Amino acid sequence: MTRHDDRFDLVTLVVRAREGDIDAFESLVDRYETKLLRFCLRTLGDRQDAEDVVQDTLVQAWKSLNALSEPAAFGTWIYRLASNKCTDMLRRRMARPSDAQDPDDMSIHPDGRASVEKSVEARTALQHFSSVLQTLSSEQRVAWVLHQMEGLSYAEVAATLGISEGSVRGRIHRARTAVMEGMEGWT
Amino acid sequence: MDMNEHVGSGAEPDQTNDDLQRESDAQLRGVIDEYMATFEPEPEDTAGVRERILQLVRDDLYRGPSTRLQTEHGHPFSISTAAVRSIVRRAVDSVDGIRARSVDVEPAGEPEGSAATVSLTLAMRAGISFAPTAEAIRGAVSAAVLSELGIPAVRIDINAEDVYVD
Numbered sequence: 001m002t003r004h005d006d007r008f009d010l011v012t013l014v015v016r017a018r019e020g021d022i023d024a025f026e027s028l029v030d031r032y033e034t035k036l037l038r039f040c041l042r043t044l045g046d047r048q049d050a051e052d053v054v055q056d057t058l059v060q061a062w063k064s065l066n067a068l069s070e071p072a073a074f075g076t077w078i079y080r081l082a083s084n085k086c087t088d089m090l091r092r093r094m095a096r097p098s099d100a101q102d103p104d105d106m107s108i109h110p111d112g113r114a115s116v117e118k119s120v121e122a123r124t125a126l127q128h129f130s131s132v133l134q135t136l137s138s139e140q141r142v143a144w145v146l147h148q149m150e151g152l153s154y155a156e157v158a159a160t161l162g163i164s165e166g167s168v169r170g171r172i173h174r175a176r177t178a179v180m181e182g183m184e185g186w187t
Numbered sequence: 188m189d190m191n192e193h194v195g196s197g198a199e200p201d202q203t204n205d206d207l208q209r210e211s212d213a214q215l216r217g218v219i220d221e222y223m224a225t226f227e228p229e230p231e232d233t234a235g236v237r238e239r240i241l242q243l244v245r246d247d248l249y250r251g252p253s254t255r256l257q258t259e260h261g262h263p264f265s266i267s268t269a270a271v272r273s274i275v276r277r278a279v280d281s282v283d284g285i286r287a288r289s290v291d292v293e294p295a296g297e298p299e300g301s302a303a304t305v306s307l308t309l310a311m312r313a314g315i316s317f318a319p320t321a322e323a324i325r326g327a328v329s330a331a332v333l334s335e336l337g338i339p340a341v342r343i344d345i346n347a348e349d350v351y352v353d
Contacts, residue, residue, distance in 0.1 A: 016276065016288065019272050020248060022269075034233050041227075042226045062243075125217075125221075149223055183215060
């Protein structure tokens with residue numbers, strides 16, 4: 001089996017990988033690694049953290065494939081594992097004072113609202129946008145990235161995160177409102 | 188649901204937030220696009236991660252379960268269960284239009300391990316006639332088990348669970 005081998009459908013690859021077929025698992029890695037890395041990069045905004053999460057996600061997937069009752073749901077399942085790890089990573093950052101960014105550096109007031117006056121020092125709208133994203137809760141940020149950047153519908157985000165569609169709508173609405181407010185004067 | 192299929196399918200319109208969504212998307216499109224482009228992985232980004240993942244998986248595989256069998260002279264030996272399954276999978280895949288899925292090889296015979304029973308599931312190409320193909324699969328599996336493990340496959344159960352179209 002070579003990289004990007006498409007002779008085998010997803011279910012076949014998952015069933016074979018579950019039984020220790022390393023070639024099949026390698027093919028799954030080839031199919032999902034770039035997508036997962038892109039999602040984690042956008043969610044975490046840090047290359048090293050994103051690579052760590054992708055590595056942990058796929059190694060955990062290998063070890064716990066037996067827990068996946070429906071092989072066809074591998075895509076949703078693997079994104080759920082990655083989403084949970086991203087959420088944990090964001091929570092850990094917030095919980096560790098050494099990792100928390102200085103509000104002045106971020107040009108964000110402690111109440112979470114962006115200050116355009118302070119942000120004037122920022123070089124670009126992109127930097128300001130990145131700092132606004134950091135004001136979102138970890139749950140809002142994951143849901144918003146899945147929806148806004150990865151293109152998933154509300155129902156798909158709900159299935160991925162294992163929560164109700166109503167909760168997804170709420171998280172994305174609050175995230176969108178915070179981003180709009182944070183970017184006021186920048187667009 | 189396969190993320191392959193729905194990634195990029197577009198956000199579903201939300202009636203209650205429609206106006207806000209349209210307004211925010213239009214206003215922020217430029218900076219969101221720039222942010223997304225900034226965090227687009229390059230091939231060299233994934234290469235290192237891929238190798239680390241596969242090394243960890245190989246290490247884990249070496250610690251996997253073994254299947255205990257016996258030579259025709261009664262000498263017991265163990266072989267990685269993943270390797271045994273791989274032998275059977277290769278034999279099944281060699282049959283035109285057939286793709287092995289799940290494979291289970293259990294020690295059988297008297298003394299136990301002097302033979303094997305094989306159970307497998309597979310997907311077959313649309314239009315393949317099952318009965319003659321099943322015999323071809325049995326022949327291929329039987330030959331592979333005998334030549335590579337040195338024991339007969341006394342029973343081979345086949346379950347065609349899916350049909351695919353090329």
